[in-house]
Amino acid sequence: MKLFSNESVNLSVLKERAYNMRWAEVPEGVIPLTAADSDFPIAPEIIEAICDYAKTGYFSYTPKLGFPEFRRSISNALKLRKNEDVPENLILPIDSAARAMSIIAKAFLEPGDEAIVFDPVDFLFKTSMEAAGAKIVLFPMKIKDGRIDFSDLEKYITPKTKMLGLCNPHNPLGMVYPLEDLEYLAELSNKYGFYIMNDEIWSDIVYSDAKFNSIVSLGAEKNQRTLSVYGFSKSFGIAGLRSGCIYCQNPALFEKIVEASEVLSTIGGISSLSQVAGMACLDKCYYWVDEFTAQMQRNRDYALERIGKMPLITCRKPAATFVLFPDVSATGMEPEKLTEFLLEKHKVAIVPGGESFFGPGSAGHIRICLATSHAILKEGLDRIERGLHEIAESKR
Numbered sequence: 001m002k003l004f005s006n007e008s009v010n011l012s013v014l015k016e017r018a019y020n021m022r023w024a025e026v027p028e029g030v031i032p033l034t035a036a037d038s039d040f041p042i043a044p045e046i047i048e049a050i051c052d053y054a055k056t057g058y059f060s061y062t063p064k065l066g067f068p069e070f071r072r073s074i075s076n077a078l079k080l081r082k083n084e085d086v087p088e089n090l091i092l093p094i095d096s097a098a099r100a101m102s103i104i105a106k107a108f109l110e111p112g113d114e115a116i117v118f119d120p121v122d123f124l125f126k127t128s129m130e131a132a133g134a135k136i137v138l139f140p141m142k143i144k145d146g147r148i149d150f151s152d153l154e155k156y157i158t159p160k161t162k163m164l165g166l167c168n169p170h171n172p173l174g175m176v177y178p179l180e181d182l183e184y185l186a187e188l189s190n191k192y193g194f195y196i197m198n199d200e201i202w203s204d205i206v207y208s209d210a211k212f213n214s215i216v217s218l219g220a221e222k223n224q225r226t227l228s229v230y231g232f233s234k235s236f237g238i239a240g241l242r243s244g245c246i247y248c249q250n251p252a253l254f255e256k257i258v259e260a261s262e263v264l265s266t267i268g269g270i271s272s273l274s275q276v277a278g279m280a281c282l283d284k285c286y287y288w289v290d291e292f293t294a295q296m297q298r299n300r301d302y303a304l305e306r307i308g309k310m311p312l313i314t315c316r317k318p319a320a321t322f323v324l325f326p327d328v329s330a331t332g333m334e335p336e337k338l339t340e341f342l343l344e345k346h347k348v349a350i351v352p353g354g355e356s357f358f359g360p361g362s363a364g365h366i367r368i369c370l371a372t373s374h375a376i377l378k379e380g381l382d383r384i385e386r387g388l389h390e391i392a393e394s395k396r
């Protein structure tokens with residue numbers, strides 16, 4: 001059986017195990033194209049590694065800063081895949097990218113600080129920085145000729161600015177950043193002395209017609225205040241194992257991260273199995289990620305072609321991530337109302353744009369997850385199409 005065929009999706013297991021707005025949480029008969037989590041089973045090498053470790057019968061305490069072999073695997077993968085030079089002693093494995101963001105915010109932000117968050121972007125930037133006491137300053141994203149317009153970013157920087165959130169690639173817009181934009185952000189960080197929370201969880205899901213550049217590849221000198229996040233949920237489909245890491249190129253910052261993570265007191269930390277799985281991902285499964293990404297590219301192209309023929313919806317082509325972020329403002333409905341209508345009437349669940357998930361700049365949009373089989377995606381899009389036709393008819 002091919003890795004990403006229609007038959008490889010096991011719906012009966014997903015209905016028991018896939019939470020977070022997915023199969024286990026939607027009513028029977030509904031197709032969830034919601035949270036960015038894959039419907040495909042993970043690579044066999046990860047399963048084998050977990051089983052081999054489990055069979056020994058020992059689950060002792062692990063090294064506080066993570067398995068040295070895991071930290072080495074991360075360092076190697078960052079260099080080989082993304083041209084990021086990060087020594088293994090500046091990498092902290094941790095239980096998920098979400099936790100990594102929360103630790104970075106806690107380590108470097110204090111009440112009264114300001115943090116710049118792009119609008120729109122994944123809600124975790126706002127929630128992690130707010131939880132650390134910072135005041136969020138939204139930077140409204142304007143797209144000019146397919147690029148983010150940073151020309152007035154400096155207007156949002158004040159003496160209180162302590163951090164800027166960089167989602168690269170960008171969820172939900174699916175954009176990658178040219179190196180010169182990253183150079184500019186690094187320059188601002190050094191000029192004004194703010195930290196960059198650089199989230200690269202999507203950096204493996206980049207389509208063949210685009211190129212991923214990492215700010216970290218610019219070198220340690222330019223990244224004195226950059227704290228990076230990686231996670232295994234998107235590329236390798238192991239969201240439930242809660243595996244991720246924080247890394248940087250500045251030893252003084254790393255010390256603060258370790259302190260804030262509470263791994264030294266064993267309050268915080270990542271489980272042994274999650275590290276074993278993470279190691280198998282990086283050492284053995286990039287062939288799988290590349291095939292998965294190719295399948296996501298086919299899904300992207302198919303979905304864009306379908307959406308192009310639907311009424312009241314338009315969509316920019318993403319360069320990365322397995323989500324689409326179409327504009328549905330022509331329906332005249334608030335995204336929550338539209339998603340409610342599609343769920344109730346047409347049995348397809350999607351994520352609404354708007355304040356709660358992606359910020360006010362995402363109003364008028366919905367997010368569609370593509371990480372499923374062609375057959376399920378087709379059925380989901382058929383349902384969205386029927387719903388949009390119904391709305392278009394009612395407007396006549």
Ligand SMILES: Cc1ncc(COP(=O)(O)O)c(C=O)c1O
Nearest residue numbers: 036096097098122171201231233
């Ligand atoms: C940009 C971004 N960062 C972080 C996360 C959280 O990932 P994890 O499952 O590792 O906590 C997500 C999940 O959707 C995401 O899109």
